[in-house]
Amino acid sequence: MAYEAGSQIITASIGGSSGWSEEPWAVVVSRIVEAGVPCTVSTGNDGAKGLFYASTASDGTRVTSIASFDNEYTPTLSIESTFTIDSGEETPFGWTPGEPSEWAGVDLPLWATSFDTADPAGGCTPYPDDTPDLSGFIVLVRRGSCTFVQKAQNALAKGAKYIIFYNNSPVGAVGPSVTAVDGILGSAGVSATQGAAWVQALAAGSTVTLQMTDPETSEKILTYPRNELTGGFASSYTTWNPTFELEVKPQIAAPGGNILSTYPVTLGSYAVLSGTSMSCPLAAAVFALLAEVRGTFDPATLEHLLAATSNPQMYNDLTATRYGVLAPVVQQGAGLIQAYDAAFATTILSRSSIAFNDTDYLEPTANFTIKNFGTEAVSFDLGHVGAVTAYTFSDSIRVDPYPGMEITDEFATLEISETKVTVPAGGEAVVSVTVTPPAIDGKRLPVYSGYITLNGTNGESLSLPYNGVVGSMNSVRILDDAWLSLSSDPQHTPITGTGSSFVLPRDPATGGANVTYPVASADLVFGTRSLDIQLVKLPCNGTATTGGKKLGSIEGAPFPYLPRDPINVPFDGTMADGKVAPPGNYVFEFSALHIFGDIEDPTEYEVRRSAPFTIRYN
Incomplete structure (x- = not known):
């Protein structure tokens, strides 16, 4: 609606766990950006969840995802x-x-x-x-x-x-x-x-x-007491990325922690609030100012300018410890935005970040172009600064929380084709970068990142963020477990016995609060592009959970682009094709596709089965 109404910039301080740029909302926002309208979207307030918890639709391709920094003062x-x-x-x-x-x-x-x-x-x-x-x-x-x-x-x-x-x-x-x-x-x-x-x-x-x-x-x-603990650092709540396909998110960060702002008059007129819901509209306002100064609303131009001129900040884990190393790109993006520098920069980079992918699908070399829109030639010294490498896992299949995740200062090595390059007025130069990931334990899925630095003779200090993963995304376990539970149990406690029986209404539309349905429950400890839940008919007098005849997917399945969250699907007898399953003895069979897995290859799925249950109709 905002796009159709002719909005020049669209900002959304809303979202939920995702991690997939192909998720429908992310796709819609990406298409709006492709149509020429910049979209800033909050990166989310789930920092405690740790890595790989990117929020929709901020994880959309070309969508500018906005992280949050804490105010240096606490109004x-x-x-x-x-x-x-x-x-x-x-x-x-x-x-x-x-x-x-x-x-x-x-x-x-x-x-x-x-x-x-x-x-x-x-x-x-x-x-x-x-x-x-x-x-x-x-x-x-x-x-x-x-x-x-x-x-x-x-x-x-x-x-x-x-x-x-x-x-x-x-x-x-x-x-x-x-x-x-x-x-x-x-x-x-x-x-x-x-x-x-x-x-x-x-x-x-x-x-x-x-x-x-x-x-x-x-x-x-x-x-205005000074925030000595977290002021000037990435906010504890700002969501950690990247996406499950290792796209760089967030893009930039803005002040969002402890922000004095207007508020409904009936609630006091003013309030001090925190969240990426505060940093995101601030970033959108900077986009507007930048568009006015530069004379363009082109989303790529504005994002590239802001990313290149942002200031990466040091890592902070909510303690008094000062690590002396940059916070990772997957937490702060390019860093804290610098509106004035972006508005008057005469240099633009051709991209806002580089994704090197994981060990299996490593794309070791990437190019970017330096464009000089100034009236004089500029020489740049090129270098590299590593950021914190964070381990996704410790000794569990579950992602470590923040704070609590282990970090290391073992960085990637970058070979830059030019350590010094001169770009003529109105001209451009292409630079090639080749990465060698750090030699660390890939089984724990460490996420490395850093910044390519460009210091020009015109006084501009620019940087280009990157990230990558040591290890195999395809090998990461998706399901902790999958089971049968009851719709009457809000905790969805697993049923492990063999005697569960359900009487369902013949017409699903006549069901109500008094009906207890079987629920297909799964605990996803990592994201999946596809979770199928099939109904498998077992022999009438059998209790075995192997074999049987697959009747097809239950209604709603397969479920696409899921985050690493639990999912609970009540089953009223309706199948994906709209038909109603006949009475009988069944199990749910869950199939979760591995990251980067071929959706047509059965070997690329993790498979679990529930305890058996019987359904009949009244």
């Missing part, structure tokens, strides 16, 4: 209240309301569970017997280790009604929810700095009293 909209120390002057402070939040008129002293502001588990154990009656205090406890609810329960056991959590990281305050703890009337959060200052005063024997206000009517204050 915090807080409720303004005051506190006193030993009945001195009232000092203002900011706090974030939690749930519940009955703070209006509360004027009570603080009581701290501990004077240790580095305690990772403060308030996680029952309070000692000599703890005073806390009904006349506001309990101050450090965030960390156990849940907010557990901390609140321990405080409630000693009479507490009000509790304030101070943060355990330098990224502002959190609004804790302890609604599950009946008896707590007010919860709130303050920054690590504020909490530590109060603890220091309490430890010195002072009385700290808080004059709390109604969060619904109080004035708001805006503060």
